[in-house]
């Protein structure tokens with residue numbers, strides 16, 4: 108609940124990442140069930156929302172790697188009161204950004220043309236799947252971010268403290284946490 | 288006029304995908320496609336990196352089954368060093384892998400699929416998730432949460448952390464285990480066994496309700512592939528590869544995982560970032576095969592532990608041998624969870640696990656390293672070609688989930704034909720198409736991934752493909 112007694116609407120989203128940050132969220136274990144009385148879980152890989160709703164807090168895992176993610180993160184920002192970059196991919200680009208030294212065409216050639224047979228088509232050249240953007244971006248390079256929770260992935264205790272603090276309307280106390 | 292129904296994003300799966308359902312002029316569902324929409328390019332950016340980095344780097348393909356990538360990467364590293372790790376390292380790695388199967392299967396079953404199975408495919412979507420289920424049945428969900436926690440705790444103990452554990456490296460493991468640590472793991476065993484058994488009984492009691500789903504969420508013939516040990520028992524760390532066909536005939540046996548490219552080919556299609564592996568002798572796409580829990584139970588002679596083998600006998604009687612219904616992945620996953628708990632018991636009771644020698648050391652002795660193991664979702668292969676300075680020149684990852692790509696496409700087509708009314712697609716029907724995918728428990732993070740936002744969208748297109756009308760506009 109927030110101080111006014113309403114359940115806090117929480118959403119989570121993943122962009123270009125490995126879902127490890129979401130696993131760390133689940134690594135709260137039974138504390139997740141305890142949080143359930145205070146939060147309303149909205150759009151998330153764990154739920155069936157097909158359209159991104161208005162939320163109080165959205166945790167975003169992953170960097171921005173393709174045109175749809177670029178559009179999505181802008182939409183998420185416009186509908187989230189607070190936006191949290193969850194983990195190193197969202198914050199620094201981390202592993203997904205390792206592709207930034209190569210032109211997109213080289214990546215597609217290596218992963219599909221050089222290593223498959225038959226090659227009936229190469230994804231990413233047409234429109235059936237989202238096109239990659241030239242360079243993977245950090246979330247805050249695209250939209251404003253309110254909180255940064257570093258780590259690959261961030262520790263479950265830190266995620267819990269952040270959510271609990273936001274539910275209680277106070278600043279999270281993360282100084283003593285280890286990251287990564 | 289032909290039209291396309293799009294489900295985007297497919298939810299309660301691990302990764303980003305959408306499904307297109309194609310409707311012909313007569314208004315019948317004709318085909319469906321499962322599109323995986325994310326790409327990261329590990330094959331390319333691994334180039335030029337030292338092979339010792341690979342277990343840690345490749346773990347980042349997937350946060351759900353990082354242990355599989357760490358193990359495949361470490362085993363490819365063992366081959367590059369030209370050595371066998373000491374017995375205690377093998378025991379630690381096997382324990383790690385069973386713990387991962389347990390936690391990952393618990394995630395798939397309790398968190399992602401039970402909302403459909405226990406709340407109902409047609410229940411209101413806003414509450415059809417793990418926290419909604421926790422309200423309806425707190426005791427059951429708590430058991431599922433704790434089962435996953437048990438697996439994750441073992442991984443943390445042996446590997447150093449829960450996600451992307453750094454404990455396994457080329458040559459073995461970084462640290463011996465202490466007796467107290469193993470004792471702490473063993474204390475969980477009775478509860479874990481009871482929880483899995485309870486979930487199995489609950490699931491079997493529900494089967495009668497799901498006859499239609501069993502028949503239509505992907506019931507078709509295919510090949511099955513998995514690892515077995517020398518006695519034909521299920522093996523998830525260092526077995527040989529076996530294929531059986533839909534009639535249960537042995538198609539190939541005792542294949543060396545390091546020669547995977549001689550019997551598995553990979554095709555690419557424009558409409559998915561996930562590749563399409565196939566069994567080479569049968570060509571593409573005829574060489575469709577399935578991997579993962581259902582496939583492993585279909586290929587093995589027996590599982591190899593008493594409680595799970597008893598369940599396997601019942602499974603074979605009721606679901607057939609081989610079981611071809613994709614829905615039975617859930618059942619197979621539960622039997623594998625039982626097996627994992629039994630194996631964890633076995634491995635932690637053996638003092639080999641406590642031997643202080645856990646790492647062999649050598650310089651690089653080869654230029655090609657291939658490591659394989661059974662990931663929760665199927666057989667995983669890492670293949671590195673390394674130059675004489677230890678830098679990776681070429682890397683290929685044959686991901687477990689990818690190998691189900693052809694079968695997942697067939698399953699969504701069958702489910703869409705059965706459950707989607709083209710003129711008025713109901714939410715519950717579309718949810719069943721997604722449920723066909725959930726049976727496979729795909730881990731698209733491995734292959735790729737993201738998160739989409741477009742709600743259900745129907746497009747009416749002219750024959751030439753140009754857009755006529757879109758709903759909602």
Ligand code: SF4
Pocket residue numbers: 123124125126127128129168169193194195196197201202258259260261347350450
């Ligand atoms: S920060 Fe690490 S754990 Fe999180 S998505 Fe990125 S690679 Fe995965």
